[in-house]
Amino acid sequence: MSAASGTPGPVVVVGGGVVGLCTAYHLAAAGLQVEVVERRQLGSGVSRGNAGWVCLSHSTPVPAPGVVRYALRSLGRPDSPLYLRPLPDPAFVRWLWRFWRSSTPAAFRRGYAAVAELNRDTFGLFDGLREAGVDTTLTRPGMVHAFLSPAEARHHLAIQREMADGHYPVPDDITTGAEAHLLDEALSPAVRAAYLVAGEGVVDPEAFARALGEALAASGVKIHENAEITGFRSAGGRVTALRTTDSELPCSAVVVAAGMRSPALLRLLGHHLPLQAGKGYSFSVDLDPAPRHTLYFGERRAVASPIGGTTRIGGTMELSGNNNRLDWRRIVAVALASRHYLGRWFDDPDDLVGLIRDPWVGGRPFLPDGLPVIDRVPGHDNAFAATGHGMLGVTLGPVTGHKLAEYVVTGRRPEALVPFRFGRLRR
Numbered sequence: 001m002s003a004a005s006g007t008p009g010p011v012v013v014v015g016g017g018v019v020g021l022c023t024a025y026h027l028a029a030a031g032l033q034v035e036v037v038e039r040r041q042l043g044s045g046v047s048r049g050n051a052g053w054v055c056l057s058h059s060t061p062v063p064a065p066g067v068v069r070y071a072l073r074s075l076g077r078p079d080s081p082l083y084l085r086p087l088p089d090p091a092f093v094r095w096l097w098r099f100w101r102s103s104t105p106a107a108f109r110r111g112y113a114a115v116a117e118l119n120r121d122t123f124g125l126f127d128g129l130r131e132a133g134v135d136t137t138l139t140r141p142g143m144v145h146a147f148l149s150p151a152e153a154r155h156h157l158a159i160q161r162e163m164a165d166g167h168y169p170v171p172d173d174i175t176t177g178a179e180a181h182l183l184d185e186a187l188s189p190a191v192r193a194a195y196l197v198a199g200e201g202v203v204d205p206e207a208f209a210r211a212l213g214e215a216l217a218a219s220g221v222k223i224h225e226n227a228e229i230t231g232f233r234s235a236g237g238r239v240t241a242l243r244t245t246d247s248e249l250p251c252s253a254v255v256v257a258a259g260m261r262s263p264a265l266l267r268l269l270g271h272h273l274p275l276q277a278g279k280g281y282s283f284s285v286d287l288d289p290a291p292r293h294t295l296y297f298g299e300r301r302a303v304a305s306p307i308g309g310t311t312r313i314g315g316t317m318e319l320s321g322n323n324n325r326l327d328w329r330r331i332v333a334v335a336l337a338s339r340h341y342l343g344r345w346f347d348d349p350d351d352l353v354g355l356i357r358d359p360w361v362g363g364r365p366f367l368p369d370g371l372p373v374i375d376r377v378p379g380h381d382n383a384f385a386a387t388g389h390g391m392l393g394v395t396l397g398p399v400t401g402h403k404l405a406e407y408v409v410t411g412r413r414p415e416a417l418v419p420f421r422f423g424r425l426r427r
Contacts, residue, residue, distance in 0.1 A: 043209025
């Protein structure tokens with residue numbers, strides 16, 4: 001039976017990022033009455049400043065073999081690509097312990113396989129959005145993986161070829177020597193090995209969110225911006241209304257897709273979600289020449305994307321608690337990392353203030369096993385959650401919305417969502 005059947009009112013989606021907006025879009029496309037509630041403006045959270053990748057080759061769980069050892073080496077090094085700052089918080093310690101337990105080879109392979117299966121229809125769904133008139137801004141220039149060492153490039157390609165398992169094309173070998181940096185004219189001669197994964201995509205995430213909002217409004221979806229959810233009214237195991245600071249919204253069902261705000265909302269429904277912020281940093285800069293592809297800087301784990309006529313450079317994973325404090329040292333670290341691959345586009349870190357635009361930090365929501373939750377909330381027939389996508393919110397947004405809308409409409413969990421159920425977190 002449909003989760004929304006038999007109860008008057010719209011399906012209310014809480015969260016105006018890419019995941020929430022894609023879910024609202026597919027619910028509306030299925031013929032349901034839908035409303036969206038966002039506590040700020042649409043697309044103003046983590047969706048705004050990310051690298052905009054729509055990719056299969058980097059759709060992997062963050063907990064991976066060796067990642068904890070790498071994180072421990074970052075202690076006291078705020079310039080490290082993965083920076084761990086321990087907090088005197090028992091919940092944070094428990095999260096780290098579960099993260100470590102999820103970084104075994106077997107757990108990583110299970111998680112990778114689950115994401116790969118969910119990703120199967122990703123580009124088809126982006127095509128469907130475009131055909132329906134949504135300006136996704138998606139282009140598919142491919143992704144160049146750039147390295148300073150041929151040995152590192154071969155190691156990375158070997159792992160990627162093994163994991164790809166036919167889900168996406170991978171080149172047979174790397175390009176080395178003077179020809180490597182020619183795969184993209186923005187790369188410097190210091191790049192001594194590289195390879196191209198064809199077909200990988202990039203969007204302008206802020207423009208994509210804005211286009212989704214416009215499409216929703218045009219289809220009759222009511223959007224509440226600057227509206228904070230303060231509680232829920234429930235009866236008989238069903239949510240009947242959402243309370244905001246100044247009103248109450250009746251609903252037939254609710255979807256919580258609010259990123260790092262999701263745990264507080266789910267606690268109001270009696271459910272604990274162990275979500276931590278994996279803080280990422282980015283900024284925009286005008287380069288000449290500018291990258292034509294998305295770029296992955298292998299040894300330094302930084303990235304660059306051509307977005308909106310400029311270049312967005314991003315990187316780092318900072319585990320320092322649930323906050324959005326911008327540490328300028330991390331911006332400098334990302335810029336310095338990029339200089340190994342893009343050349344000396346600046347001479348002194350003091351120059352960065354005048355060169356870069358829109359320095360950004362965002363708390364990407366991570367569960368300890370690195371996979372999102374896309375499921376019905378236990379104990380509630382008509383409440384659902386879609387959160388914890390980490391760095392994959394843009395890539396997985398359309399397929400999350402499509403599969404979750406199917407779940408809400410039919411009442412039956414799609415097979416592809418089984419690995420992302422709540423129950424796995426109780427182990």
